[in-house]
Amino acid sequence: MGISERKEREKGEMKKMITTAAMKMFLEDGYAKTSIRNIADSIEYSPGTIYLYYKDKDELLYEVQGQAFLQLLEAFKKNATSKDPIKRLEQLGKTYVSFGLENPELYDLMFIIRAPMNVDDELHKDNGAESFYYLVDCLGECMKNGLLIFKDHMQAALQVWSMMHGLVSLNLRCRLKVMVMGEESIQPILFKAVEEYLDSIRV
Amino acid sequence: MGISERKEREKGEMKKMITTAAMKMFLEDGYAKTSIRNIADSIEYSPGTIYLYYKDKDELLYEVQGQAFLQLLEAFKKNATSKDPIKRLEQLGKTYVSFGLENPELYDLMFIIRAPMNVDDELHKDNGAESFYYLVDCLGECMKNGLLIFKDHMQAALQVWSMMHGLVSLNLRCRLKVMVMGEESIQPILFKAVEEYLDSIRV
DNA sequence: TGGATTTACTGAACACCATTCAGTATATTT
DNA sequence: AAATATACTGAATGGTGTTCAGTAAATCCA
Numbered sequence: 001m002g003i004s005e006r007k008e009r010e011k012g013e014m015k016k017m018i019t020t021a022a023m024k025m026f027l028e029d030g031y032a033k034t035s036i037r038n039i040a041d042s043i044e045y046s047p048g049t050i051y052l053y054y055k056d057k058d059e060l061l062y063e064v065q066g067q068a069f070l071q072l073l074e075a076f077k078k079n080a081t082s083k084d085p086i087k088r089l090e091q092l093g094k095t096y097v098s099f100g101l102e103n104p105e106l107y108d109l110m111f112i113i114r115a116p117m118n119v120d121d122e123l124h125k126d127n128g129a130e131s132f133y134y135l136v137d138c139l140g141e142c143m144k145n146g147l148l149i150f151k152d153h154m155q156a157a158l159q160v161w162s163m164m165h166g167l168v169s170l171n172l173r174c175r176l177k178v179m180v181m182g183e184e185s186i187q188p189i190l191f192k193a194v195e196e197y198l199d200s201i202r203v
Numbered sequence: 204m205g206i207s208e209r210k211e212r213e214k215g216e217m218k219k220m221i222t223t224a225a226m227k228m229f230l231e232d233g234y235a236k237t238s239i240r241n242i243a244d245s246i247e248y249s250p251g252t253i254y255l256y257y258k259d260k261d262e263l264l265y266e267v268q269g270q271a272f273l274q275l276l277e278a279f280k281k282n283a284t285s286k287d288p289i290k291r292l293e294q295l296g297k298t299y300v301s302f303g304l305e306n307p308e309l310y311d312l313m314f315i316i317r318a319p320m321n322v323d324d325e326l327h328k329d330n331g332a333e334s335f336y337y338l339v340d341c342l343g344e345c346m347k348n349g350l351l352i353f354k355d356h357m358q359a360a361l362q363v364w365s366m367m368h369g370l371v372s373l374n375l376r377c378r379l380k381v382m383v384m385g386e387e388s389i390q391p392i393l394f395k396a397v398e399e400y401l402d403s404i405r406v
Numbered sequence: 407t408g409g410a411t412t413t414a415c416t417g418a419a420c421a422c423c424a425t426t427c428a429g430t431a432t433a434t435t436t
Numbered sequence: 437a438a439a440t441a442t443a444c445t446g447a448a449t450g451g452t453g454t455t456c457a458g459t460a461a462a463t464c465c466a
Binding site: 162197 | 357366396399403
Binding site for chain 3: 206238239240250251254259260
């Protein structure tokens with residue numbers, strides 16, 4: 001009986017169609033300004049249809065977040081390739097910062113917008129986990145070889161991630177204007193910060 | 204002619220009444236869930252009246268942000284009192300982290316919610332500037348005495364603030380759940396991070 | 407094959423939202 | 437006392453997320 005398989009497949013295609021349109025519009029106009037009606041319009045279905053595939057707008061956001069984290073993971077896999085774990089850590093940091101600078105709307109979706117994960121804690125496993133473990137692995141390898149000042153693995157991950165996220169998110173919220181007066185591109189400044197920071201945590 | 208003075212005063216009182224109600228409701232229900240109608244109701248005026256005092260909801264948010272930064276500044280003044288600039292830097296960091304943990308909704312308003320400053324750059328001078336210069340001063344004093352590893356003042360401020368903001372905001376968005384498994388209170392963990400980080404940037 | 411049933415979708419309706427503005431009532435000035 | 441300026445109202449406009457009775461097509465079962 002191939003019918004139910006086809007139905008399943010069609011359901012998946014429809015979900016993908018919705019999330020693809022949603023992602024596109026979230027990035028172009030921002031999450032808040034994208035309405036269910038707009039999304040429905042753009043895929044030429046009625047608003048009600050979207051609710052047959054997603055419980056609410058938050059669930060749609062959650063799905064798009066998942067894709068965004070996949071993109072970050074891809075960027076990690078592509079750029080953080082060095083055999084030397086210390087060098088790789090720097091690649092990770094710079095990839096992270098670049099990702100945030102180049103995809104500000106995406107970064108917003110992933111980290112800044114209040115997402116449904118606040119509600120349904122354990123239902124879904126965290127979207128960001130896989131990218132995060134990429135960092136944890138790298139840190140673990142550095143620490144195994146005694147290359148970092150940290151004693152505790154969790155503290156290491158916490159501090160490194162906080163620094164990277166802090167650099168990106170302060171910048172995205174324009175708080176850096178307070179200090180960065182000139183018109184120089186922000187990227188070299190943040191890269192310098194990454195380099196200096198990583199130097200400061202080496203033994 | 205005392206009439207125009209009284210009018211001025213009454214206008215100020217009305218603005219304060221609105222922002223006070225708005226702040227209260229933003230903190231209780233969040234910015235998104237607080238409507239102009241609700242605020243108007245709570246102060247027993249019509250919605251239209253609020254628009255006689257504030258251009259739109261964003262301007263109201265901006266005003267509330269200003270108050271929030273004042274609160275942070277007060278916390279700094281109260282807690283960061285040590286003569287030793289290094290010790291004071293630690294007090295600043297812990298005050299910052301505590302502030303974020305104890306007032307999550309306020310912290311959201313200040314840093315995370317997309318605020319009108321994105322639009323009217325130069326019109327208002329930045330709300331957070333004064334609190335920020337408190338940190339800059341402290342860092343300057345440390346560096347003047349050669350106590351920190353930084354060579355550039357801007358990089359110092361950027362990195363320290365990013366770390367503090369990263370610690371707080373990752374936590375507020377529950378991203379730390381990925382790594383902090385246990386039920387232990389989050390505060391000691393973040394304090395430890397602050398201590399370790401500040402140790403790592405000392406000469 | 408033909409009637410019953412399930413599935414997919416619609417779009418109007420509901421209860422909200424931010425914002426505007428003609429109208430009104432009070433206070434001030436002339 | 438009349439004219440003007442000020443402060444406020446609340447209905448109206450054009451949006452929002454979400455629901456749900458109704459419809460039409462696809463599938464199932466006799």
